[in-house]
Amino acid sequence: MEKFLLLVREDINLLKKIGEEGRYKNMRLMMKWVESLAESGNYTGGEPLVMSGKYVNRDEVFSDGPFIESKECISGYIFMQAENIEQAASIAQTCPLVMEDKMILEVRPVMTINNTLLDG
Amino acid sequence: MDEVRLTADQLYKSHFGKMVSSLLRFSNAIDLQAAEDIVQDSFSAAIISWEKDGLPVNPAAWLFRVCKNKALNKIETSKRFSNLFVDETVRADEPVLSKFPLDDQQLILLFACAHPDLSPKVQVVITLKYVVNLKVEAIAKILGMTVDGIDKLLVRVRQKIKTEKILFFEPRAEELESRIHIVHKILYLIFNEGYKSSWGKVLIREELCEEGLLMTRALSKSAIGNKETSALYALMLFNASRFKARFGTNDELLDLEEQDRSLWNKELIQLAFVQLELSGGEHISAYHYEASIAGMHCSAESFATTDWKTITILYELLLKINPNPFVELNYAIALYYAGLKKEALDIIHKLEAAPFFNQYYLLHASLGRIYFNEGNFVLAKEYFAGALRLTGSPAEKGFIQRFMEKLTSNE
Numbered sequence: 001m002e003k004f005l006l007l008v009r010e011d012i013n014l015l016k017k018i019g020e021e022g023r024y025k026n027m028r029l030m031m032k033w034v035e036s037l038a039e040s041g042n043y044t045g046g047e048p049l050v051m052s053g054k055y056v057n058r059d060e061v062f063s064d065g066p067f068i069e070s071k072e073c074i075s076g077y078i079f080m081q082a083e084n085i086e087q088a089a090s091i092a093q094t095c096p097l098v099m100e101d102k103m104i105l106e107v108r109p110v111m112t113i114n115n116t117l118l119d120g
Numbered sequence: 121m122d123e124v125r126l127t128a129d130q131l132y133k134s135h136f137g138k139m140v141s142s143l144l145r146f147s148n149a150i151d152l153q154a155a156e157d158i159v160q161d162s163f164s165a166a167i168i169s170w171e172k173d174g175l176p177v178n179p180a181a182w183l184f185r186v187c188k189n190k191a192l193n194k195i196e197t198s199k200r201f202s203n204l205f206v207d208e209t210v211r212a213d214e215p216v217l218s219k220f221p222l223d224d225q226q227l228i229l230l231f232a233c234a235h236p237d238l239s240p241k242v243q244v245v246i247t248l249k250y251v252v253n254l255k256v257e258a259i260a261k262i263l264g265m266t267v268d269g270i271d272k273l274l275v276r277v278r279q280k281i282k283t284e285k286i287l288f289f290e291p292r293a294e295e296l297e298s299r300i301h302i303v304h305k306i307l308y309l310i311f312n313e314g315y316k317s318s319w320g321k322v323l324i325r326e327e328l329c330e331e332g333l334l335m336t337r338a339l340s341k342s343a344i345g346n347k348e349t350s351a352l353y354a355l356m357l358f359n360a361s362r363f364k365a366r367f368g369t370n371d372e373l374l375d376l377e378e379q380d381r382s383l384w385n386k387e388l389i390q391l392a393f394v395q396l397e398l399s400g401g402e403h404i405s406a407y408h409y410e411a412s413i414a415g416m417h418c419s420a421e422s423f424a425t426t427d428w429k430t431i432t433i434l435y436e437l438l439l440k441i442n443p444n445p446f447v448e449l450n451y452a453i454a455l456y457y458a459g460l461k462k463e464a465l466d467i468i469h470k471l472e473a474a475p476f477f478n479q480y481y482l483l484h485a486s487l488g489r490i491y492f493n494e495g496n497f498v499l500a501k502e503y504f505a506g507a508l509r510l511t512g513s514p515a516e517k518g519f520i521q522r523f524m525e526k527l528t529s530n531e
Contacts, residue, residue, distance in 0.1 A: 024479070027476065027479050028479050028510065030476070031476070031479045031480055031510075034476075035446065035480070036241065038442075038444045038445075038446040038447075039309065039312060039446075040240035040241075040305060040309055041305065041406065041441075041442050042240065043444050043446075044443055044444055045443075045444065045445070046476060047474065047475065047476055048475055048476055076476070083236040083237075083302070084236060084237065086236075086237035086238075087236060087237055087238065087239060090237060090238050090239035090242060091239040091240070091241075093239065093276065094239050094241045094242070094273070099269070099272065
């Protein structure tokens with residue numbers, strides 16, 4: 001089994017529109033899905049993220065930095081293990097919110113000493 | 121159901137996947153969709169003809185002949201229009217699978233479905249479709265999905281099945297070795313799907329457990345089955361032994377403490393211990409730990425005299441293989457019953473503080489149960505109410521409501 005990080009990307013405007021209640025409803029849908037991932041031994045952990053944060057570079061600290069212009073934000077992350085990147089992607093496809101086109105999951109292999117920086 | 125339909129249904133149940141995979145092997149001109157269409161058409165033709173003229177002497181042979189003719193027609197048509205230059209058509213006589221150490225065609229298909237690039241859910245769906253030979257409607261019902269949802273999964277996987285030749289897998293020894301873990305997981309998930317109590321008492325689910333058990337038994341008896349197979353088989357047998365005791369007289373869901381242990385099937389428990397014994401070796405899998413935990417419960421005289429201390433140790437070991445909050449919650453519950461109440465509550469409240477896991481119905485139900493036991497009815501009520509909000513399953517709702525009623529009568 002290899003390790004993967006799933007970055008949860010959601011549309012900021014959509015998130016604002018559905019509000020707190022809608023976000024909790026989505027979270028419960030995700031809960032069901034994650035429960036099935038745990039059952040198959042793929043889920044290891046994860047958490048949702050608050051929508052605003054600080055963006056830091058050498059010169060300045062922006063309170064909500066690049067989010068103003070960008071249409072999507074990273075709204076959570078999931079750690080999991082899978083046979084390979086193909087399977088990890090195949091698992092991500094079964095996420096109910098991805099199927100409903102409400103969410104994008106970016107699947108990234110966690111680097112091990114055997115792969116290089118540029119490609120896994 | 122009349123005799124014709126019954127025969128057709130039985131043949132479908134025993135042969136659908138095998139017929140589809142034979143057609144795929146038969147010719148390159150037939151893709152998965154075409155193969156499934158041909159098999160479906162053959163069944164439709166059979167029902168119409170049999171209802172008109174009566175059942176033939178050998179219905180299976182009749183069906184295969186029609187299916188073969190339809191396949192030949194299909195190859196002819198596609199040759200004329202698109203595959204003019206493909207010079208391979210029939211290789212049905214080649215002993216494609218002769219090197220396979222298994223003789224059961226169902227097991228061969230099972231290994232074919234265990235493709236490492238597919239998600240466990242997709243592996244389960246195609247196993248139910250091509251190995252267990254369930255129709256899409258039945259699969260949707262079993263997995264709590266819509267027919268449309270299943271179709272979407274299948275459309276995505278169809279291309280992959282074609283390019284990777286997933287349904288006519290020609291296994292090599294080392295590939296069997298690496299795939300057997302995936303096969304175990306598929307069987308585990310299929311059995312669990314049938315065992316889940318959240319569905320309440322439904323007959324079709326018992327059949328699913330049975331399918332899981334039968335395939336696991338066939339695998340453990342074959343040349344490729346290993347010690348992990350025995351551990352998985354033991355786990356299923358332990359759980360199956362409690363099948364009848366999980367629901368009360370009004371079909372209400374009962375927990376381990378409430379179950380009538382005299383209803384547990386002693387023979388299955390004995391068989392399970394034999395398998396657990398056989399599973400011993402250097403490699404210890406999650407199934408070994410889960411089976412051992414189930415075995416501890418099955419051999420306990422009562423809930424109170426259960427060896428919770430050993431169970432906590434088994435959960436600690438399981439957590440090393442499956443480090444996730446769901447297992448951690450079970451570990452904490454075992455700690456609580458082992459008398460380590462503070463340690464248990466520390467873990468559960470830590471899990472409760474995680475904003476995502478906080479949405480898990482069993483987390484709240486467990487805290488409700490613990491505070492109920494501790495006599496803190498105010499907190500118990502709060503957590504049960506939380507659990508009630510978080511589950512949509514009628515069986516689980518009924519379970520929580522029963523405890524809330526007990527609370528009211530204690531007030």
